[in-house]
Amino acid sequence: MSTNIQERKIIIEIKDLKKSYGDNHVLNGFNMTLHEGENLVIMGKSGSGKSVMIKCLIGLETADSGSIMVMGEQIGELSRTTLDEIRTEIGFLFQGSALYDSMTVRENLEFPLRRHTKKFGVLKDTTPLVMQALENVGLAHAVNLMPAELSGGMKRRIALARTLILQPKIILYDEPTTGLDPITAKEILILMKSIQEKYNTSSIIITHDVDCARVISNRMILLVEGINYAEGTFDELSTSTDPKVQAFFK
Amino acid sequence: MNAIFKIIELIKSFLLEIGELSYFAGRFFRESFRRPFEFKEFLRQCFYMGNRSLLLVAVTGFIIGLVFTLQSRPTLLEFGAVSWMPSMVSISIIREIGPIITALICAGRIGSGIGAELGSMRVTEQIDAMEVSGTNPFKYLVVTRIMATTLMLPLLVFFGDAIALFGSYLVENVKGHVSFLLYFNQVFNALEFGDLIPATIKSFFFGFAIGLVGCFKGYYCKKGTAGVGVAANSAVVYTSMLLFIIDFIAVFVTNIFYDL
Ligand SMILES: Nc1ncnc2c1ncn2[C@@H]1O[C@H](COP(=O)(O)OP(=O)(O)O)[C@@H](O)[C@H]1O
Ligand SMILES: [Mg+2]
Numbered sequence: 195m196s197t198n199i200q201e202r203k204i205i206i207e208i209k210d211l212k213k214s215y216g217d218n219h220v221l222n223g224f225n226m227t228l229h230e231g232e233n234l235v236i237m238g239k240s241g242s243g244k245s246v247m248i249k250c251l252i253g254l255e256t257a258d259s260g261s262i263m264v265m266g267e268q269i270g271e272l273s274r275t276t277l278d279e280i281r282t283e284i285g286f287l288f289q290g291s292a293l294y295d296s297m298t299v300r301e302n303l304e305f306p307l308r309r310h311t312k313k314f315g316v317l318k319d320t321t322p323l324v325m326q327a328l329e330n331v332g333l334a335h336a337v338n339l340m341p342a343e344l345s346g347g348m349k350r351r352i353a354l355a356r357t358l359i360l361q362p363k364i365i366l367y368d369e370p371t372t373g374l375d376p377i378t379a380k381e382i383l384i385l386m387k388s389i390q391e392k393y394n395t396s397s398i399i400i401t402h403d404v405d406c407a408r409v410i411s412n413r414m415i416l417l418v419e420g421i422n423y424a425e426g427t428f429d430e431l432s433t434s435t436d437p438k439v440q441a442f443f444k
Numbered sequence: 445m446n447a448i449f450k451i452i453e454l455i456k457s458f459l460l461e462i463g464e465l466s467y468f469a470g471r472f473f474r475e476s477f478r479r480p481f482e483f484k485e486f487l488r489q490c491f492y493m494g495n496r497s498l499l500l501v502a503v504t505g506f507i508i509g510l511v512f513t514l515q516s517r518p519t520l521l522e523f524g525a526v527s528w529m530p531s532m533v534s535i536s537i538i539r540e541i542g543p544i545i546t547a548l549i550c551a552g553r554i555g556s557g558i559g560a561e562l563g564s565m566r567v568t569e570q571i572d573a574m575e576v577s578g579t580n581p582f583k584y585l586v587v588t589r590i591m592a593t594t595l596m597l598p599l600l601v602f603f604g605d606a607i608a609l610f611g612s613y614l615v616e617n618v619k620g621h622v623s624f625l626l627y628f629n630q631v632f633n634a635l636e637f638g639d640l641i642p643a644t645i646k647s648f649f650f651g652f653a654i655g656l657v658g659c660f661k662g663y664y665c666k667k668g669t670a671g672v673g674v675a676a677n678s679a680v681v682y683t684s685m686l687l688f689i690i691d692f693i694a695v696f697v698t699n700i701f702y703d704l
Contacts, residue, residue: 249572252576254576286573286576288572289569290569291568292568292569292570292573293570294574295565295568305577309577309579310577310578
């Protein structure tokens with residue numbers, strides 16, 4: 195399976211990405227490719243720049259240098275409209291779910307639908323799409339609740355539904371299981387897998403959870419000191435003799 | 445030596461802050477003219493702000509009117525000038541006390557609320573989530589809020605003024621047996637457009653300052669939950685300072701016009 199994924203089309207390619215905040219050199223020449231239908235796991239210590247990298251990828255942060263190609267377009271050179279169009283094809287699951295506190299679950303899901311009008315046009319009735327997205331994550335009954343009334347696991351599911359509602363081709367997960375108990379984390383993982391199979395999406399999963407990486411990855415990259423320190427399948431990396439690599443699997 | 449360096453650093457950071465705030469204000473004006481205008485969110489904010497501060501403004505206004513009249517009464521009595529009470533109260537309330545007290549209350553109520561709300565949206569990445577959902581968060585969150593405070597503050601000031609005058613009337617009615625008609629007749633006789641217009645213009649600026657600083661502090665909130673508290677708190681402190689500066693300038697400018 196993994197060999198033939200490597201032969202598929204490349205949809206994201208990052209070359210020599212650098213980003214600093216003052217004297218804090220977070221990324222020092224990071225390289226990465228994502229193939230169609232692939233689940234790429236990126237592991238790194240807390241504060242190693244995983245979130246910064248993924249935010250550069252979607253244009254929330256601007257890179258200092260390097261190139262980021264997403265579906266043939268160079269992020270960073272795009273007009274706002276083109277960037278918005280690309281963003282409809284990329285779902286982003288934020289680290290802390292990032293649900294809008296002041297809106298109900300339904301309004302949370304409608305927000306991207308009503309604003310990214312290019313994909314589905316201007317919708318009169320968003321109910322079918324909202325309900326479908328909620329059913330995908332098994333929370334159709336929560337449609338009228340406020341985020342404050344949801345548990346951590348439910349919030350993560352709703353956030354997932356919100357990223358899925360535009361039916362993106364690529365999904366970026368920023369620590370999807372962090373802060374959840376092991377059982378809920380497992381449920382989220384199963385959900386991620388089923389979504390992957392149902393919609394045939396490609397994903398980048400940022401995590402420091404070894405179980406998560408084992409279950410979901412086709413390929414892994416270890417981010418150490420701002421570069422892609424090691425790369426390979428879970429089995430290859432977990433049996434590596436390099437102490438820096440081994441530190442991740444203890 | 446060390447103290448001097450510290451003071452220089454403080455002045456530097458203050459000037460830097462002023463610079464950033466002006467840049468933020470400039471961005472507000474640029475983005476206000478760009479379509480689409482988030483009208484629904486603007487209305488929601490207006491309603492929310494009015495709803496949140498109406499009672500507070502009413503109670504404070506009422507007490508200020510009451511106390512102010514009670515306190516001035518003995519002095520005016522001494523001079524045999526109690527009949528001037530309505531004119532004196534109305535002019536001081538409309539010109540100065542109404543706007544500044546209402547603005548200070550709203551800085552505490554609305555300004556800190558905006559700082560905390562936007563701050564927590566920043567910290568929990570809700571602002572980033574908006575951005576990737578094809579919405580300009582500056583327009584959606586900042587422009588609407590600043591416009592709402594700018595519009596709502598003069599309305600709240602009118603409302604506060606009216607309640608304060610009513611409080612003052614109650615005292616006069618009980619103590620001096622002045623009728624409602626007589627009292628307000630004197631109030632309107634004493635007031636001129638020259639009192640009302642500068643006060644209203646001033647209130648617009650007060651509202652703008654409250655929204656601007658609240659949004660500025662929240663939008664650039666530091667990461668971490670402590671950042672949210674700092675954002676809310678410093679929003680109130682900076683706004684209050686700014687309000688007095690605006691008030692000072694307003695009095696200056698108004699006096700120039702009176703002298704003409
Ligand atoms: N907006 C920012 N301003 C300054 N420093 C930042 C900013 N965002 C991230 N950093 C710094 O970049 C480093 C990497 O952060 P991050 O990517 O969030 O780590 P993680 O790998 O845990 O997701 C941290 O040292 C953090 O302090
Ligand atoms: Mg992170």
